[in-house]
Amino acid sequence: MGGDRRSGTRRTWALAPIALVIAVAVALATAGTAATAGVNAKSSKATAHPNIVLVLTDDLSWNLLKYMPNVREMSRDGEAFSRYFVTDSLCCPSRSSIFTGRLPHNTGVFTNTAPDGGFGVFHDNGQENDTFATAISAIPGAHYRTAMMGKYLNGYQPSSLYVPPGWSEWDVAGNAYSEFNYNLNENGHLVSYGSSPGDYLTDVLADKGASFIRRSSNAGDPFLLEIATFAPHAPSTPAPRDAKDFPGLKVPRTPAFNAENINPPSWLANRPPLQPNQIAKLDEHFRKRAQSVEAVDDLIGDIRTTLRKHGVAGDTYLAFTSDNGYHMGDHRLMQGKMTAFDTDIGVPLLVVGPGVPDGRTVGKLTGNIDLRPTFSELAGAGVPATVDGHSLVPLLGGTNPGEWRAATLVEHHGPDQNQSDPDFQSRASGNPPSYEAIRTSNAIYVEYKNGDREYYNLANDPYELDNTYADLSAARQAQLHETLTELQGCSGSGCWVTAGG
Numbered sequence: 041m042g043g044d045r046r047s048g049t050r051r052t053w054a055l056a057p058i059a060l061v062i063a064v065a066v067a068l069a070t071a072g073t074a075a076t077a078g079v080n081a082k083s084s085k086a087t088a089h090p091n092i093v094l095v096l097t098d099d100l101s102w103n104l105l106k107y108m109p110n111v112r113e114m115s116r117d118g119e120a121f122s123r124y125f126v127t128d129s130l131c132c133p134s135r136s137s138i139f140t141g142r143l144p145h146n147t148g149v150f151t152n153t154a155p156d157g158g159f160g161v162f163h164d165n166g167q168e169n170d171t172f173a174t175a176i177s178a179i180p181g182a183h184y185r186t187a188m189m190g191k192y193l194n195g196y197q198p199s200s201l202y203v204p205p206g207w208s209e210w211d212v213a214g215n216a217y218s219e220f221n222y223n224l225n226e227n228g229h230l231v232s233y234g235s236s237p238g239d240y241l242t243d244v245l246a247d248k249g250a251s252f253i254r255r256s257s258n259a260g261d262p263f264l265l266e267i268a269t270f271a272p273h274a275p276s277t278p279a280p281r282d283a284k285d286f287p288g289l290k291v292p293r294t295p296a297f298n299a300e301n302i303n304p305p306s307w308l309a310n311r312p313p314l315q316p317n318q319i320a321k322l323d324e325h326f327r328k329r330a331q332s333v334e335a336v337d338d339l340i341g342d343i344r345t346t347l348r349k350h351g352v353a354g355d356t357y358l359a360f361t362s363d364n365g366y367h368m369g370d371h372r373l374m375q376g377k378m379t380a381f382d383t384d385i386g387v388p389l390l391v392v393g394p395g396v397p398d399g400r401t402v403g404k405l406t407g408n409i410d411l412r413p414t415f416s417e418l419a420g421a422g423v424p425a426t427v428d429g430h431s432l433v434p435l436l437g438g439t440n441p442g443e444w445r446a447a448t449l450v451e452h453h454g455p456d457q458n459q460s461d462p463d464f465q466s467r468a469s470g471n472p473p474s475y476e477a478i479r480t481s482n483a484i485y486v487e488y489k490n491g492d493r494e495y496y497n498l499a500n501d502p503y504e505l506d507n508t509y510a511d512l513s514a515a516r517q518a519q520l521h522e523t524l525t526e527l528q529g530c531s532g533s534g535c536w537v538t539a540g541g
Contacts, residue, residue, distance in 0.1 A: 418436075
C-alpha cells in the first residue's frame with residue numbers, strides 16, 4: 041500500500057464555498073451534480089437484517105466537510121442531520137454513549153480517565169455487556185458478523201489482547217494519534233506497525249474495512265462494521281500524499297473568531313485577544329486538520345466502492361459522524377473542545393442506505409445516544425427500555441413524526457487536571473468546570489457547578505456571543521432549570537422530553 045489512493049472527486053475542494061456554520065455546511069454538502077444511477081443505486085427497503093457501517097471520526101467539525109468530497113456525496117445520496125449533538129464534547133463519554141445509547145450519568149463515564157471515566161470505568165460498570173454490538177451479534181438466526189476497527193475507548197491498551205463481547209473481528213489500537221508506529225490488537229494478536237507510508241493508520245483501517253466487507257459479502261452473512269479513525273485529532277498527521285495540500289489555508293474567521301463574549305461565565309471571562317503568533321498556530325493546525333481528513337474521505341470512498349462492487353450497497357446503511365466537535369479561535373479560545381458551544385457539541389451525521397431519501401436535511405433534535413437504538417432496530421434486535429436515546433428509523437424512512445424531543449442533555453465534568461490525557465487543555469484552549477446543559481432546537485442553557493448560568497438564543501445569536509440568561513423572566517429561568525433537572529436524573533423513556541425546553 042502507500043500509493044495514490046485519490047478518488048476522481050479529489051482536488052475539487054477549491055470549487056466549494058467555505059462552510060462557516062451548520063446551515064452553510066449542509067447547503068454545501070447537498071449541492072452539486074447528482075450521482076449516476078450506478079453509484080446511487082439503492083433499494084427502497086432493506087432486508088430483514090441489513091448491513092450497518094459506522095465511520096466515527098475523532099474531533100471532526102462541520103467546517104472540515106468542505107475538504108471531503110466523498111462525504112459530501114453521502115449527503116447528496118442520503119440524509120444530513122443538521123441538529124445532531126453529543127452528550128459531552130469529549131472522546132470517552134461520547135463514545136460510551138454511542139455504544140450504549142445511554143447518557144453519561146447512566147454509563148458512569150464522564151471523562152477520559154479514572155475515577156469517573158475511561159475504558160476501565162466503562163468495563164468495570166458492565167457497559168460492554170449491553171451495546172449495539174452485543175445486541176446485534178445475539179439476534180437468533182441472523183448470523184451477523186461484527187467488526188470493530190481503530191480507536192475504542194480512552195485507556196484501552198491493545199497489549200492486553202482483551203476483546204470485548206459482541207465483536208467477531210477486532211482490530212483496535214491504543215494511543216495511535218500519530219498515525220504511525222502503533223500496535224493493533226488483531227483478534228487477540230498484537231501486531232506492530234512502523235513509519236512507512238503503507239503503515240498510515242487511516243489507510244490501514246480502510247483496507248481492513250474493505251476486506252471485512254468482501255469476506256462477509258462472499259459468505260452471504262449480514263455485517264456490522266465500525267471504523268473509528270484517530271483523525272483529525274491532534275497532532276492531525278496527514279497521509280504523506282496529502283502533506284502539502286492547501287498551502288496558505290487559514291482557519292475560518294467567523295463572527296465568533298477572536299471575539300469577546302458578553303456576560304460570559306467566569307471560566308471564559310477576561311480573555312485577552314488572540315495574538316498574531318497564536319492565530320498563526322491556529323491556521324497551521326487547521327491546515328493539518330484539513331489535510332488529515334483527506335485520507336478519511338478516501339476511506340469513505342473505498343467503503344462505498346467496495347459495497348457497490350460486491351452488490352450489497354442496496355442493503356447497507358452507512359453512517360458518518362464524529363465523537364465531538366472542535367473550536368479554533370472562537371470566543372478567544374485556542375484549539376480545543378469540552379465547551380457547550382455548538383462548535384463543540386454539534387457534529388455532522390450523514391446517513392445513506394435503503395429507503396433513505398436523497399439530499400434530505402433533517403432538522404429534528406438528535407444525538408449520539410440515538411445511534412445504538414437506531415442500529416438495533418434496523419438489524420432487528422429491538423431496543424431495550426434502558427436505552428436513553430430514540431431510534432432514528434422513522435426519520436431515515438423519510439417520515440416527519442409530529443412529536444419529537446424538545447431538549448437533549450449535555451454533561452461535562454471538569455476542569456481536566458490530568459496532563460497525560462491526550463485531550464488535556466490549558467486555560468488558553470478552555471477547560472471549563474463541571475456543567476449540565478440542555479440544547480433545544482434554537483437555544484443552549486448551561487448550569488455550572490459553581491453557580492454560573494448561560495443562555496444563548498441561537499435564532500438571534502447563532503455564534504453564541506451574548507449570554508442573555510439575566511434577561512430571561514423568572515418563570516422562564518425556572519422552566520429551563522426544571523427541564524434540566526428532569527433530564528440530569530433521567531433514564532430510558534424518561535429522557536424523552538417533548539415540552540419545557
